[in-house]
Amino acid sequence: MTDALDLPGWTHVYSGKVRDLYRPADGQGDRMLVVASDRVSAFDHVLSPGIPGKGELLTTLSLWWFGRLAGADGGRAIANHLTGGDVPAAVTGRAMIVRELDMLPIECVVRGYLTGSGWAEYRTAQTVCSIPLPAGLSDGDRLPEPIFTPAYKAPLGEHDENISFARAEELVGAERAAELRDTSLEIYRRAAATARARGLILADTKFEFGVDAHGVLTLADEVLTSDSSRYWDGAAWAAGTTPAERMASFDKQIVRDWLAANWDKTGTPPELPADIVTRTAGKYRELLEKLTA
Structure with missing residues (x-):
């Protein structure tokens, strides 16, 4: 590997x-x-x-x-x-x-829009990570407010697990969990505003944090990339009438969609076709250019 x-x-x-x-x-x-x-x-x-x-x-x-x-x-x-x-x-x-940091065992996911695993849970329970949401939402809808939906970071080869905030408190303590939530929401709001000014929607993202030798919460790993975030085209979202039209993405959603259509999630995943690889690389590059120009 x-x-x-x-x-x-x-x-x-x-x-x-x-x-x-x-x-x-x-x-x-x-x-x-x-x-x-x-x-x-x-x-x-x-x-x-x-x-x-x-x-x-x-x-x-x-x-x-x-x-x-x-x-x-x-x-x-x-x-x-x-x-x-x-x-x-x-x-x-x-x-x-x-x-080097003492890394915390929580992925700090912030969702501003309903999609992905959040949409799957919402369809069955009208919640996302046990957070109640209004009725009548559709795939790709903007949420009333961004929500913090943590996940437990599973060992390599195992599936990460969406968890409740109460479970996050059990894992890292109530004070640290609140700091993770508040900092993650702050970063998301700031990044979403930056993206919006460039014609992009930051639909959701995930952060990883560690603690330094002085106990200071510290942002680590990658941040706000095409691998850790969903970025959509703002104009397409505003004009779109179907999820596919609304969620024109600048991330690895191309890979996810192809894999979901061509693999039953058992055994070894199939090899990615050349056109999927090329299109994904192009979207990564396009996002970088749009954000940093």
Whole structure:
């Protein structure tokens, strides 16, 4: 599954679905090297082939958002895990040197629009992660207010699990859970406003946080990328009458849709067709251009 490289000065220690982690080879300090690969995942499986250039595109977008959220957008500075240092030449453009954190076992999902697994739950229970929602909503509708719907981060190879806020409190404590919720909602609102000004809708997204040596909640991993978020075309959403028209996306929804139509989620996923790979790469690049131009 991994395409981790031998990098001078760094020792490979872990590979997730799409990123590879390294520690300094001398074992000194609390820095880590995070390398974004071109691997792509959907439905908790790593797929083949990867998306050419994906690692660099997503790293570029993450760095842009980390800068915005550090105060460049006029809001309060959100602490993040970036630290100084030069990345190895072999991974220039798709790697970040970060501080090692005590990562929290919760994915902080914020939904501003009803779709995906939230839509599936709403159809049966009129709730999303046990949060009651108004009757009569359709796939792709804007929610009255953004909602925080955490998930438990399952080990590699297992499915992440949507959980209630009460369960999040059990996992990390009431005070920390409230901080995760409030910070996630703040980041979502700021990012959604930035996207809106560029003709985009940030439908939903997920964040990961850790705690530094001083107990400070710190934004980590990737942030607001095409892999961790759903971005839609604002004009298409306003004019669309069907979910497909309304949710014209700039993310890996192309991959999800193709896989859902061609795989029953048992066994090994099929290989992605070349046109799906090409279209997905194009959407990733288009989103970066629209946001950062």
